[in-house]
Amino acid sequence: MPDLAASLAMTAALCTYEGAVYATGVATSLDSGEIQYCEYHLPSVYNSRRVLYYSASGHKIAEKYLTGIDNTRPQFQQHDTRQGEERRISLQGQQLKLAYRKNATAPWQFSLISAMDVDVADAGFDVFVREQWAHLAAGRTVQFRFASPLHGRSIKLRARKIPCRESDTPSLCLKVDLAQPLLRIFAGDLYLVYDKASRRLRLFEGVVNLLSDSGISQRLTIHYSY
Helix, strand or coil: CHHHHHHHHHHHHHCCCCCCCCEEEEEEECCCCCEEEEEEECCCECCEEEEEEEECCCCEEEEEEEECCCCCCCEEEEEECCCCCEEEEEEECCEEEEEEECCCCCCCEEEEEEHHHCCEECCHHHHHHHHCHHHHHCCCCEEEEEEECCCCEEEEEEEEECCCCCCCCCEEEEEEEECCHHHHHHCCCEEEEEECCCCCEEEEEEECCCCCCCCCCCEEEEEEEC
């Protein structure tokens, strides 16, 4: 792993951001391994965090701002500067307001759902994993409802422990997919690797929260360092 870590650090440097960071993610193509973008999670300030997304050529392509990052349902707003795509979740009383628009000229799509009908939103999944660590590590399947601005509703998902593809470091490897059996064939799953000692996400593989340069969803691998 030291060689991989050094390689990722060099790759992240190509994206040109040089400020202080809490974590860095390097997103690469599943097929070619070519870098697609880097994400920089800045140090938290008053339980809030900015995430900057840079292309491999060194241009900022998106930014996300989260509040309540110690919660499984943080509020956030994400703006992609390329097409103008935006995703937002905000708390309004006992409800969550989900907002989405595909590009700068598209109309906004809004929906309100009860906060009690949502277990996880965006980066709150990491908090959720740590809260459910004992159950997941013991091999139990954990179901949860994930708020999706893109779909305007919460989606029932499940997470479960699976054998790790690589076993050189102590890890907890998870598969996340749809909870409804009949729908699983229509959607891809996620493969996640968490370090057992720190309980931090080390690797993500699946559909990411940024569209491609051409404005379509993409499946990538993201390696994280802290």
